[in-house]
Amino acid sequence: DARVTQTPRHKVTEMGQEVTMRCQPILGHNTVFWYRQTMMQGLELLAYFRNRAPLDDSGMPKDRFSAEMPDATLATLKIQPSEPRDSAVYFCASGLVRSKGLAVGYEQYFGPGTRLTVT
Amino acid sequence: DQQVKQNSPSLSVQEGRISILNCDYTNSMFDYFLWYKKYPAEGPTFLISISSIKDKNEDGRFTVFLNKSAKHLSLHIVPSQPGDSAVYFCAASGKGTYKYIFGTGTRLKVLA
Numbered sequence: 001d002a003r004v005t006q007t008p009r010h011k012v013t014e015m016g017q018e019v020t021m022r023c024q025p026i027l028g029h030n031t032v033f034w035y036r037q038t039m040m041q042g043l044e045l046l047a048y049f050r051n052r053a054p055l056d057d058s059g060m061p062k063d064r065f066s067a068e069m070p071d072a073t074l075a076t077l078k079i080q081p082s083e084p085r086d087s088a089v090y091f092c093a094s095g096l097v098r099s100k101g102l103a104v105g106y107e108q109y110f111g112p113g114t115r116l117t118v119t
Numbered sequence: 120d121q122q123v124k125q126n127s128p129s130l131s132v133q134e135g136r137i138s139i140l141n142c143d144y145t146n147s148m149f150d151y152f153l154w155y156k157k158y159p160a161e162g163p164t165f166l167i168s169i170s171s172i173k174d175k176n177e178d179g180r181f182t183v184f185l186n187k188s189a190k191h192l193s194l195h196i197v198p199s200q201p202g203d204s205a206v207y208f209c210a211a212s213g214k215g216t217y218k219y220i221f222g223t224g225t226r227l228k229v230l231a
Contacts, residue, residue: 004162031217042125042223043163043208050217091162097217107153108219110162 002026004111006092012117018080021114023092024073032075033093033108034060034067043091049075050097082118089113122146123211125222133230138196140225142209145190149211153219154183154194157206166207167194199229 005024013019025032033048047057047067057067064083069075079086093108124143132138140154150171155163169176169183169192176183182195196203206226210219 033218035221040223043210043221045218045220048218056218093162095217106217107165107168110155110164112160112162 004092004094004109006090006111006114008114009112010115010117012119013082014119015083016081017118018078019082019086019116019118021077021090021092021116023075023077023094023111025075025092025094026096026109027073029094029096029109031095031097031108032069033095034075034077035091035093035110037089037091037113046077046090079116082116084118087117089115121223122149123209123220123222125209125225127225128223129226129228131228131230132199134201135198138194138199138203138227138229140194140196140207140209140227142192142194142222143190144192144211146211146213146220147190148213149220150214151212152183152185152192153210153212154181155208155210155221156203157208157224163208196227199227201229201231203227204229 007022031050034046036044046059049069052069066078091113093110095108122145153168154166156166157163167178167181167183169185185192206224208221208224210221212219
């Protein structure tokens with residue numbers, strides 16, 4: 001049963017500390033996404049990768065957030081320094097795009113999320 | 120600017136009745152639409168999708184309707200069951216892009 005895994009599931013940290021969230025996409029998937037869920041904004045797209053290359057990170061505050069894919073089995077989202085307004089649930093999702101440029105018939109599979117609380 | 124809008128934050132329906140969840144979008148370049156369901160402490164899971172070349176797609180108790188002229192889609196659940204109680208997100212994607220734009224979600228509560 002292939003699924004996206006995320007660690008940690010919960011993280012409580014103090015303002016100013018570095019936070020690293022990790023994601024293992026489904027084996028064989030070639031796109032990876034990071035989302036943030038807040039009450040007001042719903043699911044906000046932060047960044048996404050295709051074949052490990054970053055395609056769009058315009059949803060991220062660049063001064064403190066960074067997203068990387070060091071290899072095909074690991075995606076990371078880092079916040080440094082963290083702030084209380086970063087408190088949210090962060091989801092990773094992966095998908096398989098079979099044809100270049102086509103979104104039809106392509107689904108994203110979500111991990112269980114990391115609940116981040118910054119005090 | 121919210122390109123995908125779910126204007127009803129919550130909805131309550133009696134078991135056995137129809138649930139209708141609505142979603143509006145502003146970008147006429149969107150050509151693929153999806154609904155995801157989310158239970159507490161879990162990630163969203165794919166429910167049903169529709170391409171812009173269709174106006175209806177059905178899967179068991181779930182039907183999605185697309186009205187392109189109104190830029191509106193809806194999800195019908197018939198009959199509604201208590202297990203359907205969850206947050207439902209609609210999402211849209213444009214041609215040539217892999218990213219989805221999600222709405223803010225509607226919390227459905229099906230009363231037994």
